Amino acid sequence: MRGVEGKLCEEFSAGYYGLCTVGGMLSAGTTHLAITPLDVLKVNMQVNPVKYNSILSGFSTLWKEEGPYSLWRGWSGKLVGYGVQGGFRYGLYEYFKKLYSDVFVDYNKSFIFFLSSSSAQVFADVALCPFEAVKVRVQTQPNFAKGLADGLPILYRNEGLLGFYKGLLPLWGRNLPYSIVMFSTFEHSVDLLYRNIMKRRKEDCSPAQQLGVTCLAGYTAGAVGSFISNPADNVVSCLYNKKAESALQAVKNIGFVNLFTRSLSVRLALVGPVVTLQWFFYDTIKVLCGLPTSGGIARNRENANS
Template sequence: MSFSLFPGRDTLQMGFGAAHNSVMAHPERCVAYSVVDDAKDRAQKLSHEAAKEFEKGVAASRPKKQSIELYSGTYYAACTFGGLLACGLTHTAVTPLDLVKVRRQVDAKLYKSNVQGWGLIYRAEGLRGIMTGWSPTLFGYSAQGAFKYGWYEYFKKTYSDAVGPERAHRYKTSVYLAASASAEFLADIALCPFEAVKVRMQGSLQSPYKGTFDGLRQISAAEGVAGLYKGLYPLWARQIPYTMMKFASFETIVEMIYARLPGSKGDYSKAAQTGVSFTGGYLAGILCAIVSHPADVMVSKLNAYRKPNEAFATVLTRIYGDIGFAGLWNGLGVRIIMIGTLTGLQWMIYDYFKIAMGFPTTGGAAPPEEKK
């Protein structure tokens, strides 16, 4: 009897033949196994893809990493640029409103209404006449906005740190007022030369200058550099109260709006937050216009009528004698519309810019946590 390491032919036929016969007898079993395997593979793939999508959703819902550190030098520089955009673009856009306002302040009898004023200017000079003063407005209020918003962010943080978080929250309105006054003091120094050119261009029926830099050159040549700053004191008198009201009332109004809405500020979308910014800014702008209007009239009159070497007090007395108390309110209606729209758009643009940079919007901050 011989012995072999390999199975014989009969053995192989018995094993594989049985399997073959089973398959041939029940072919549906192979199909069923194949379907089950395919279903398992597809389920695994779908599960893997679903897990990936879930991870993406979780990552998107997480707060984005702050690329620029808050209250750093880069942060204040970004806020400065945001203020430049907010003020420069909006003031330039409302140049036609500003033009008629200034001319009516200089001579209340010039136009019976704003609409009549625009009509007369357009028929005489076309669209270019309606936009008289746009260039110094763009340069001046871009510089002013950059200084105002950038320095406001800096002074607000500095003054808050100086008094501590609890007192800063308790006396937050005082912090807003102090920070905005400090910022506007510096911003008006940047604005004043351009404001002098703008008012002289708009206050005359025929502009004496070809443009912004021609105006700066002519005023400096005739009156020295001091001529560009002779309206600085009334500008401070107009702009500092205006900005104090603008920033403090805006922060307060925005906080009140969020306090009356369900949830917290962070629960609302970017569009909703900028909508709140526009609403708060528009309401704040109405208050700003009323508070600063008499000084605004004086700035317009002073740049147009101040004689060379005339003392500041003398020219103010002369102007008040000519127009009286009622004259200090000439053009208030159009200024309310102009300043309300301006302030609303400025805060909306500024906060939209802050969102784009990854910063929190202005106003509506939560109180500091109590120490346990």
């Protein structure tokens, strides 16, 4: 790779995975914090679609009825919860991708990407779940709590440990398909862009060119993943706000078509740019540390997995 010389750490070392974890925390936490107003609107559109039936009218209603602060409800849950999730997601994805590419030598790349992303996401959602439980309640129940500091003890006092993990299965249902599709789409988009657009190996491109490829692949991955995960996202919001007692009841209450369409527009506006910025920040950290950007498996396995 041309550009930054001198690696901070060697690829696939303990330091490398630590760097990926920190990079994932910083990139995911900051980007999710930045789009908190859109997330507040999204959750309210899912819980009360009659009152919040579009992006513009939804923002207007929140502003008029609850003031500008309402748009930032749950910001601490976004920053901390999704920062922790991002650290697990990106750090463990890098670890599992190398591990599985060494173990499953004769399997194709898609299998490695699917298995690595799903393995990482299982742990990432366990870490996220308590913060998400508080965040959704803070965003949709103004009298519940102001944020994480008071929301976590209130939730524990009212519902015990079960309250923190009540939405874990729907969260896996939302994020596992999303993560699998997002990482796989990103990886294949990176490969396609280098093969057909750049027509050069990643190592032969400048850091700026690599980051450009990262942004294009990241937006594609975010848009595709948003559509796939939208039904489960609606179910999670319904359960956390006690609109249903089970995932099956939530599906019946929402309706099959609404599972895919409700809040989809705001999720596309929300997730596409967020995922793009996450990958950009994450790979910028790598570049600044003298490492290549994301995409592809360990070089010594590429031919075996083509």
